[in-house]
Amino acid sequence: xxxxxxxxxxxxxxxxxxxxxxxxxxxxxxxxxxxxxxxxxxxxxxxxxxxxxxxxxxxxxxxxxxxxxxxxxxxxxxxxxxxxxxxxxxxxxxxxxxxxxxxxxxxxxxxxxxxxxxxxxxxxxxxxxxxxxxxxxxxxxxxxxxxxxxxxxxxxxxxxxxxxxxxxxxxxxxxxxxxxxxxxxxxxxxxxxxxxxxxxxxxxxxxxxxxxxxxxxxxxxxxxxxxxxxxxxxxxxxxxxxxxxxxxxxxxxxxxxxxxxxxxxxxxxxxxxxxxxxxxxxxxxxxxxxxxxxxxxxxxxxxxxxxxxxxxxxxx
Amino acid sequence: xxxxxxxxxxxxxxxxxxxxxxxxxxxxxxxxxxxxxxxxxxxxxxxxxxxxxxxxxxxxxxxxxxxxxxxxxxxxxxxxxxxxxxxxxxxxxxxxxxxxxxxxxxxxxxxxxxxxxxxxxxxxxxxxxxxxxxxxxxxxxxxxxxxxxxxxxxxxxxxxxxxxxxxxxxxxxxxxxxxxxxxxxxxxxxxxxxxxxxxxxxxxxxxxxxxxxxxxxxxxxxxxxxxxxxxxxxxxxxxxxxxxxxxxxxxxxxxxxxxxxxxxxxxxxxxxxxxxxxxxxxxxxxxxxxxxxxxxxxxxxxxxxxxxxxxxxxxxxxxxxxxxxxxxxxxxxxxxxxxxx
Amino acid sequence: xxxxxxxxxxxxxxxxxxxxxxxxxxxxxxxxxxxxxxxxxxxxxxxxxxxxxxxxxxxxxxxxxxxxxxxxxxxxxxxxxxxxxxxxxxxxxxxxxxxxxxxxxxxxxxxxxxxxxxxxxxxxxxxxxxxxxxxxxxxxxxxxxxxxxxxxxxxxxxxxxxxxxxxxxxxxxxxxxxxxxxxxxxxxxxxxxxxxxxxxxxxxxxxxxxxxxxxxxxxxxxxxxxxxxxxxxxxxxxxxxxxxxxxxxxxxxxxxxxxxxxxxxxxxxxxxxxxxxxxxxxxxxxxxxxxxxxxxxxxx
Numbered sequence: 001x002x003x004x005x006x007x008x009x010x011x012x013x014x015x016x017x018x019x020x021x022x023x024x025x026x027x028x029x030x031x032x033x034x035x036x037x038x039x040x041x042x043x044x045x046x047x048x049x050x051x052x053x054x055x056x057x058x059x060x061x062x063x064x065x066x067x068x069x070x071x072x073x074x075x076x077x078x079x080x081x082x083x084x085x086x087x088x089x090x091x092x093x094x095x096x097x098x099x100x101x102x103x104x105x106x107x108x109x110x111x112x113x114x115x116x117x118x119x120x121x122x123x124x125x126x127x128x129x130x131x132x133x134x135x136x137x138x139x140x141x142x143x144x145x146x147x148x149x150x151x152x153x154x155x156x157x158x159x160x161x162x163x164x165x166x167x168x169x170x171x172x173x174x175x176x177x178x179x180x181x182x183x184x185x186x187x188x189x190x191x192x193x194x195x196x197x198x199x200x201x202x203x204x205x206x207x208x209x210x211x212x213x214x215x216x217x218x219x220x221x222x223x224x225x226x227x228x229x230x231x232x233x234x235x236x237x238x239x240x241x242x243x244x245x246x247x248x249x250x251x252x253x254x255x256x257x258x259x260x261x262x263x264x265x266x267x268x269x270x271x272x273x274x275x276x277x278x279x280x281x282x283x284x285x286x287x288x289x290x291x292x293x294x295x296x297x298x299x300x301x302x303x304x305x306x307x308x309x310x311x312x313x314x315x316x
Numbered sequence: 317x318x319x320x321x322x323x324x325x326x327x328x329x330x331x332x333x334x335x336x337x338x339x340x341x342x343x344x345x346x347x348x349x350x351x352x353x354x355x356x357x358x359x360x361x362x363x364x365x366x367x368x369x370x371x372x373x374x375x376x377x378x379x380x381x382x383x384x385x386x387x388x389x390x391x392x393x394x395x396x397x398x399x400x401x402x403x404x405x406x407x408x409x410x411x412x413x414x415x416x417x418x419x420x421x422x423x424x425x426x427x428x429x430x431x432x433x434x435x436x437x438x439x440x441x442x443x444x445x446x447x448x449x450x451x452x453x454x455x456x457x458x459x460x461x462x463x464x465x466x467x468x469x470x471x472x473x474x475x476x477x478x479x480x481x482x483x484x485x486x487x488x489x490x491x492x493x494x495x496x497x498x499x500x501x502x503x504x505x506x507x508x509x510x511x512x513x514x515x516x517x518x519x520x521x522x523x524x525x526x527x528x529x530x531x532x533x534x535x536x537x538x539x540x541x542x543x544x545x546x547x548x549x550x551x552x553x554x555x556x557x558x559x560x561x562x563x564x565x566x567x568x569x570x571x572x573x574x575x576x577x578x579x580x581x582x583x584x585x586x587x588x589x590x591x592x593x594x595x596x597x598x599x600x601x602x603x604x605x606x607x608x609x610x611x612x613x614x615x616x617x618x619x620x621x622x623x624x625x626x627x628x629x630x631x632x633x634x635x636x637x638x639x640x641x642x643x644x645x646x647x648x649x650x651x652x653x654x655x656x657x
Numbered sequence: 658x659x660x661x662x663x664x665x666x667x668x669x670x671x672x673x674x675x676x677x678x679x680x681x682x683x684x685x686x687x688x689x690x691x692x693x694x695x696x697x698x699x700x701x702x703x704x705x706x707x708x709x710x711x712x713x714x715x716x717x718x719x720x721x722x723x724x725x726x727x728x729x730x731x732x733x734x735x736x737x738x739x740x741x742x743x744x745x746x747x748x749x750x751x752x753x754x755x756x757x758x759x760x761x762x763x764x765x766x767x768x769x770x771x772x773x774x775x776x777x778x779x780x781x782x783x784x785x786x787x788x789x790x791x792x793x794x795x796x797x798x799x800x801x802x803x804x805x806x807x808x809x810x811x812x813x814x815x816x817x818x819x820x821x822x823x824x825x826x827x828x829x830x831x832x833x834x835x836x837x838x839x840x841x842x843x844x845x846x847x848x849x850x851x852x853x854x855x856x857x858x859x860x861x862x863x864x865x866x867x868x869x870x871x872x873x874x875x876x877x878x879x880x881x882x883x884x885x886x887x888x889x890x891x892x893x894x895x896x897x898x899x900x901x902x903x904x905x906x907x908x909x910x911x912x913x914x915x916x917x918x919x920x921x922x923x924x925x926x927x928x929x930x931x932x933x934x935x936x937x938x939x940x941x942x943x944x945x946x947x948x949x950x951x952x953x954x955x956x957x
Contacts (some may be wrong), residue, residue: 015778026794033796127938143918145870147877148911149891155900210423214373217418218438218489219411222922228437229426229862232388247783254785255874281793288786293696298782308473333939382937 012293014084019289023282024067033276035059038083057279074286080279084272087154089283092268099264102180103187103253108246110188112195116231116238119199123234125203134200138193142270146190146252150259153186183260187252191245198241200208202234209233232306239303243296250288319392322529323349323372323414323497329386330364331576332372340600341367343553344385348542349497354523354530356544356561358537358576359454362551362597365533369499370410372531373416374398374406389414412442415490416499419482420506425474432470434490442493457488462531463641480511487518491528498522499531504539515541537580541565546632549573552598559633567627568634569644615640663934668753682920686913690736699727701734702885710903720893722906723899731887732909734920738888739914742803748860749807750814755857757811759845762826773819776812784871785807789880806871810864817860830851842929855932859925866921873914888912900912 039053054060057068073080079090122134141149157164164165170179206212207230215225265284272280304311317498330342336384342364345411349355353354354427357365372387387398391413399405410416418424425434435457455466461484463469474482483503490498500519504512520543522528530543540547541561548558549572557570568574578591598604607613610620625640635641689696698718713720719728756801761769779787784806791805834848864907869889875881876890885897889910896907940948 023790026790029796033797034522035750070637077622080859139922140919141924143866143870143915144888145873145877145911145914148914150898151893151907151911155904158901210418210420211369211426214418214424214486216375217373217410218441219407219409220438220441221407224437224441229429232428233426244781244783247781247786251783251785251874254789255877258878269789270880272662274787274879276793276798278793285786285790289782289949292782308429309475312473312475333945335934335939379941382942434840513703 003262005280007014008297011295012297013294016286016289020071020282020286022066023285024070025063027278027282028063028066031276031278035278036081036274038276039086057083070282082272082280084275084277084280092280093284093287096263096265096268098176099180099245099257099262100253100266102176102249103183103256103262103264104246104249106184107191108178108249109189110184110248111192112238114188115192115195116199118192119196120203120226120231120234122196122200123203134196138196139251140190142193143188145255146187147255147259149190150183150186150256153182157182159172172295179262183256183308184260186260187249187256190256191248191252194241194248195238195245199234199238202237203230206230206233236303236307239299239306242299243292243304246295247288247292250291318382320351321348322351322390323531324388325368325372325385326388327382328368328371328384328387330367330376331384332376333380334601337601338382341553342371343600343604345550345553345555346385346560347548347555349529351496351529352523353525353546354532355521356536356540356545357531357533357550358540358547359550360535360597363550365535365550366501367530367553368550369501369533372398372499373410373414374401374420375416408442411438411490411495412493414497414499415493415495415497417483417486417490417501417503419485421479421500422474422506424482424489427474429478430471430473431485431489432472435470435485435492437456437488439492443469445549453492454488457492458485458653461485461488462486464515480507481516483507483511483515484492484518487515488616491522491526494526495528497529497531501533501534502535503532504534504536507591512539518544537576549576552604553600554608554636556609557635564635567633569641570609571615571640572609573582573635575614615643623649673927675923677922679927680773682808682916684925686736686917686920687740689733690740693730693733697727697730697733699730701731701887703724703727704796710899713905719905719936720903722903724895726857728906728909730891731892732913735888735910736891736913738799738886739890739919742799742872742888744866745803746806746810746868746872747864748866750802750810753808754811754814755818755850756845758815759822759850759853762819762822763813763845763849769819770930773816776816778810779812780816784867785874788871788875792875792880797883799882799886801878802872802875802881804875806868806875814857814860814864818853818857821856824850825849825852858928859929859932862921862925862928862944866925869918869921878936895954906912921935 028262034052036053036059039057040049060065061069068079077090078088079093079131081087082089082092083093103132118134122131125131154166157166165175167183170176193243203226207225212225212229213261215229250266253264254270256262257266258270265287269281271277272284324392325345325347327340328345330341332341337522345364345368347355347357350412356367359365367376370396371383374383374531375509383399385399387638389396389409390400391409392547396409397407398403402414409570418609425431432451432454435454436447439445439453440447451470456472458464458466458469463481463484469477483506485499487500487503496580498519503515507515516539519530519532523530525541532539539631544561546560547560548555549564549570550556551572557564557568557573562572572593575591575593579593598608598611606619606621606623607616607625610616613620620639625636628638628641659897664675685955688907698716703726705721708717708721708725709720709723711717711725716726717729719732721727722731757772787809788805790803792802795801795805830852831844831849834844842890855872872888873882876888877894878906879891879894882891884891892910893914896903896910900907914919
């Protein structure tokens, strides 16, 4: 057990080191923009100011040394300083985290919560009207970009419920939840298709397996077959796409945030890319990679929680 | 007690929908199982044995299957026509009154739940008892079929069992609610010889001690000879001959039965090659006029291909080929006459 | 008009109703964008300040935007950008991904293992996130985004190709051409590739739809096309501010994206069902009777 976890951990550390190096060196070696021009903003810069900035951001050091300084900083909780705002990156990210985190978690819960029952229903009623309606719906949702769906939602809300806060800040936990509801629904709908399809396919295959006939021969009611035996087996492929789905959610959040004028990490990332604010860009991307790895670790854990065969293999 | 009818299949036809039309898997099967007897159904693969068994429990996908004929079950509260039973009552019958052990033991259990959980789930549902008692009962049943220690084994997952153990566990599960009829679909096929003997022993014990009726489906005449009291021989979705084991082995009428029996390997049979039946079974996606076996039959006449055959019967023994019976008695007479003369 | 006889794919034909519909939509969309210069009634960038936010009329089919530009014409020309961009993305991924997949699948071994490990990691990241990184490093712009997405789509296509090559690898015909002593290049591209093509084309067609969505997203975020050129994503971004005054400006390109991608997905789905008979739906009893495969029986 411990060995397999250590192996996994080593793999994750390798990926993190590789990704962080890749991002850092690519940005610092290839980017067309000179960081100094971003830092001093181009207005009235004296050689002295430039020299100070160079020192402050370690730009006078060779790139590999800058990388080491960056990594060392991260290990000590210092994710660097923004070129544009001259403030610590971590602080800015954390202040925007509730929006993005809420959006991603809320939308994930909503979309999985809707996709699994709908997928099961669709599989059980295969080729019947209910299945067709769900299939067409998921087909259309797969083709709607998240920003368009959000836009439609903003449009509909401003016509139907003008008092709903589609822009601006929020107050208190209730206000936060209320404000986040619409973007979460939009994002959940935009990203529901894959989970739904995988659930449906898994369920259809599961219901065809020989042991299902056995469960039926035992006289167990249909609900037992579907929700106890079928679903638990069908959920396994859903877990395998979990980390990919989280990634899709994060990117979707970037698009949804901008439409609902939420200032989250996503829009921060895009603004920083446009402004060539590299410390922010590399910090956010590294953080997202960490989130992916956490998600795939969680998926791994869920696997062995559900499937005794995987537990047995790991135990060896 | 003996010879009281438990289940009667009357002219059962099972048609399955396929992309190309209907597939006539079962084409008018009639048979009867009495209380406390083991009835064997024998035939090549694809002859409709398993489909007959599945049809008795209505385990085919409902909207892709059509049944004709009737299946009468003598329940404690009167006769029931299974093919017309509403879904809810069907579920009360399955497992509790009629249980079925399927062909592949590896595929009998859900891989994600413990064997004990899957046995007790059934007991709890049918007998309305608590989970704890269900697990205890499951452990007891596992020991009954020779899986020790039951309590520990019940907490294990299917992948921790061997094939033979799974087959026995499947039997344990299916007899957990003391059904009156157990349908065993090729219970020994996937097992090695020692395991086969053990499983047959269990079936015999169930019949003797629990007075359970067993419908044993197999392609192995040896198995039939060992434990069955009566046999139905099936070919192309029909019963072609039926009778007691004695009658069938001593006096097979139908050319197909005879060919099958000649194909049984014998102890000390020497180097003589076993007889095989030439040709392949017909495809069942179209109507077959006349006798389905005619193209492979050594004694077929022209009329066999076109006309339906007359039925020959003699007490409990009957066959779909009256011609063969007649030819045989004719030959016997000649022999007798020859000897006399 | 005669009622069209609807066929379902249980009959094993490709010409099902959804397929014909999807194909027709795609033909119309592609034709109108290819021939945009001949069809478009206006110059897409021609300002007309007397006619801002005009409602749809025979003159301006979909109305005009804040500077009086004709939305219909802009849709046609925007579609040119979006669709040609999507095709370019897929072309790049094919040029790099198919050979990579062929060689990896054919040779196997350690290099293949390492490649698969890296590929699986890359594929688990959403393409758009990788595109963000590209843009962050190399700067924004339509050509750069197209190039970036093209490269980002490579591992996915290489993986698909590789998996099909593995199924072909041990077939008799491969052994035969190997025994004839053909060069690896010839074996791979002349013998194995044609047999892999159906599956690859299905994947590639799906990728066109994905590329449309991803390109639109990049342009929507302002990382793609730069004014005055516009594509559907950028039009959406331009129009969203005026959503309440001139909804068509944002909705029209949005609808175009959705319709095109839905059509592509349906198109692919129907072809896939045609290629894999096991995915076809079984006919119902009624359909069997209608097709004359069985005689109707009373009481059913």
